[in-house]
Amino acid sequence: MWLxxxxxxxxxxxxxxxxxxxxxxxxxKPLQLDDDSHVPPELxxxxxxxxxxxxxxxxxxxxxxxxxxxxxxxxxDPEDHRYQDQRxxxxxxxxxxxxxxxxxxFLHGRYAAAIHNxxxxxx
Numbered sequence: 001m002w003l004x005x006x007x008x009x010x011x012x013x014x015x016x017x018x019x020x021x022x023x024x025x026x027x028x029k030p031l032q033l034d035d036d037s038h039v040p041p042e043l044x045x046x047x048x049x050x051x052x053x054x055x056x057x058x059x060x061x062x063x064x065x066x067x068x069x070x071x072x073x074x075x076x077d078p079e080d081h082r083y084q085d086q087r088x089x090x091x092x093x094x095x096x097x098x099x100x101x102x103x104x105x106f107l108h109g110r111y112a113a114a115i116h117n118x119x120x121x122x123x
Contacts, residue, residue: 059100066093070107078119 015021034051036044047057056064069090076083094104 059097059102062093062097062100063102063106066090066097066104066107069093 012021034048036047039047050056069086073083073086073090076086090107094107097104
């Protein structure tokens with residue numbers, strides 16, 4: 001083991017013995033680990049730093065934006081003038097996601113189909 005690892009272990013043991021690590025927020029609860037299996041191992045640390053700083057890789061930023069637009073569309077009335085603008089925006093985002101090699105299945109779930117069918121029946 002490296003010297004740094006040994007020092008870290010000593011500090012952790014000392015903190016445990018003093019009780020400094022007791023009653024921490026989230027203690028006893030399962031960790032919320034992100035699934036970064038799709039990110040190459042050599043990029044994971046960098047992506048995690050960016051994510052913790054509030055930045056996302058371009059593909060994930062597109063995905064987040066597409067989900068927001070999709071949610072907005074679901075809340076709009078099809079007769080609203082903004083509805084078609086947002087549909088067009090979602091189509092562009094979907095195309096960009098597919099070009100980036102990402103799946104867009106998350107936009108076409110069971111609930112999305114039910115909502116679209118509901119609005120078609122009302123017309």
